[in-house]
Amino acid sequence: MTTLQPPAAAEPRPAPPPAKRDRRSWTGWGFIGPFVAVFALVFLAPIAYSIYLSLFRDQLIGGNHFVGLDNYSQALKDDQFWQAVARVGLFLAIQVPIMLGIALLVALALDSGRLYGKSFFRITIFLPYAVPAVVATLMWGFMYGTKYGLVGDINEAFGTSLPDLLSPDWVLASIGNIVTWEFVGYNMLIFYSALRVIPTSLYEAAEIDGAGQWRIISSIKLPAIRGAIVIATIFSIIGSFQLFNEPNILRPLARNAITTDYTPNFYTYSLSFNGQQHNYSATVAIIMGVITMIVAYAVQLRGMRKGA
Amino acid sequence: MSTSVAAPPAKSASPLRTPRKKHTPGKPKRSLLLTGLMALMVLYTVAPLIWLVINSTKTQAGLGSSNGLWFAHDFALWDNIRTTFTYHDGIFVRWLLNTLLYVVLGAGGATLLAVLGGYALAKFDFPGKRGIFAVVIGAVAVPGTALAVPTFLMFSKMGLTDTPWAVIIPSLVSPFGLYLMWVFAAEAIPTELLEAARMDGANEVRTFFQVALPLLAPGIVTVLLFTTVATWNNYFLPLIMLKDPNWYPLTLGLSAWNSQAETIGGDVIFNLVITGSLITIIPLIAAFLFLQKYWQSGLAAGSVKE
Numbered sequence: 001m002t003t004l005q006p007p008a009a010a011e012p013r014p015a016p017p018p019a020k021r022d023r024r025s026w027t028g029w030g031f032i033g034p035f036v037a038v039f040a041l042v043f044l045a046p047i048a049y050s051i052y053l054s055l056f057r058d059q060l061i062g063g064n065h066f067v068g069l070d071n072y073s074q075a076l077k078d079d080q081f082w083q084a085v086a087r088v089g090l091f092l093a094i095q096v097p098i099m100l101g102i103a104l105l106v107a108l109a110l111d112s113g114r115l116y117g118k119s120f121f122r123i124t125i126f127l128p129y130a131v132p133a134v135v136a137t138l139m140w141g142f143m144y145g146t147k148y149g150l151v152g153d154i155n156e157a158f159g160t161s162l163p164d165l166l167s168p169d170w171v172l173a174s175i176g177n178i179v180t181w182e183f184v185g186y187n188m189l190i191f192y193s194a195l196r197v198i199p200t201s202l203y204e205a206a207e208i209d210g211a212g213q214w215r216i217i218s219s220i221k222l223p224a225i226r227g228a229i230v231i232a233t234i235f236s237i238i239g240s241f242q243l244f245n246e247p248n249i250l251r252p253l254a255r256n257a258i259t260t261d262y263t264p265n266f267y268t269y270s271l272s273f274n275g276q277q278h279n280y281s282a283t284v285a286i287i288m289g290v291i292t293m294i295v296a297y298a299v300q301l302r303g304m305r306k307g308a
Numbered sequence: 309m310s311t312s313v314a315a316p317p318a319k320s321a322s323p324l325r326t327p328r329k330k331h332t333p334g335k336p337k338r339s340l341l342l343t344g345l346m347a348l349m350v351l352y353t354v355a356p357l358i359w360l361v362i363n364s365t366k367t368q369a370g371l372g373s374s375n376g377l378w379f380a381h382d383f384a385l386w387d388n389i390r391t392t393f394t395y396h397d398g399i400f401v402r403w404l405l406n407t408l409l410y411v412v413l414g415a416g417g418a419t420l421l422a423v424l425g426g427y428a429l430a431k432f433d434f435p436g437k438r439g440i441f442a443v444v445i446g447a448v449a450v451p452g453t454a455l456a457v458p459t460f461l462m463f464s465k466m467g468l469t470d471t472p473w474a475v476i477i478p479s480l481v482s483p484f485g486l487y488l489m490w491v492f493a494a495e496a497i498p499t500e501l502l503e504a505a506r507m508d509g510a511n512e513v514r515t516f517f518q519v520a521l522p523l524l525a526p527g528i529v530t531v532l533l534f535t536t537v538a539t540w541n542n543y544f545l546p547l548i549m550l551k552d553p554n555w556y557p558l559t560l561g562l563s564a565w566n567s568q569a570e571t572i573g574g575d576v577i578f579n580l581v582i583t584g585s586l587i588t589i590i591p592l593i594a595a596f597l598f599l600q601k602y603w604q605s606g607l608a609a610g611s612v613k614e
Contacts, residue, residue: 035481130595
């Protein structure tokens, strides 16, 4: 996705100019029109509407009226909001590197040709991607339980006292484990597909020069899939900032550990659907969207510059 | 593809340079250690799934009294499945049908739109083309959940909330699908072939259906599978859009059953939550396994352009 232009289909034909002029027409719109129409309805219109909402405030007296950037200055001073941002920031800083690191190691192992039963590993590790977040969270949530769950069984069997993974101290790590479980395989597949298209001749050349496996990984494989790594990082960052499903589904099991402002998205959801504060909720969502885009953009710039 | 390999490739006809079909230089030795490490990874991956299978054979009472990693004395899987489908007048069947409806219309529609759009981006030059893609890629960075509240309010004004349309319409757009189809179409359809068809007098619609579409098949399977997963597993969108349990998809229904234990006097039905979860994941896992060849080749084409 780093190069937005697909290669022009090779056609250095004798008479390209007329053909080209011919095709610069509105015909393409007939094909892309439906996508654009729905896209405008479900992406562009809500964004515009959200910005509009964020400039108003519903008041008991006077109803809905224009308040300019008041909602924004309120959000910037909102401790609840920033605590939620800090929480997903911490989550992101720890969970994303672990998940992508494991995914990369698995992809490199698969690509190395040193495994028995390679395709079995590839498909099995990818499978959790097909499991809905709801089911993944329910399964892990049950397993985390100290009373009925696996943790309880282990404590009983070995006389250990493993901590309550659903307690306030541990629940963020527990969520991190669920998210890692869900997406390691997906990221692995992205890395693996990128590794497969590296031309074989590069490895042969390197081997003749006496490069070992590690040298091949660090000098050929990693640089070649840098684009894929950047993309996976950006998607993971967006995912972390959007964290909602897992904490929301885990909440019945860990009610005192997961509050309704646990993540920024949880906070906007609660503001809107429990507090009827649609305008403020829209404002918080916009700020979060902007933060996400800034971080994603910074990562992309850094990722593309490194070693280039 | 930048590399920093020290010396230029030697062009000697060394015995090493035997033709190989895969890029496994020197046919590396298989490693038991590495395979063992991967087995640990597989264990981590399948442990919850095994747990799910084992525990779907237990009664509600058995869940509490037995070890989570082994079967209880009574084998209640068939009973659980029956109860899951009949509990509360068979609401689970309704959820299953809803999910199928959302997948057929949502994921099917999303795939159709992505195929048409990707084909247009790959094979036509039209005003606004660059702009469209920049906007679509930019929109991917906007958190979907940030759009949810305004989308809900908009749909609510249009009278669409609490109807299937509220779930289906937003599912129709898959920027990832559009990107994948674009890259795939650029590669899979030779422009000469399209021009030949036009020269023979086929109109654009006919050219698309008879020439382009068959060539796009692996890409379509890939996009269809990924949009199906997205729709089948969708939770947040239905959560905000739907109040009426009769329109719930499986994901929302299961989480409702799960939180039912919290409500005072609520029926505790964790055995049904677990069995229902198992029933929910089986179709998708089966689809991934059966269609493996197609979607993996489709994805690989997508990664060429990294």
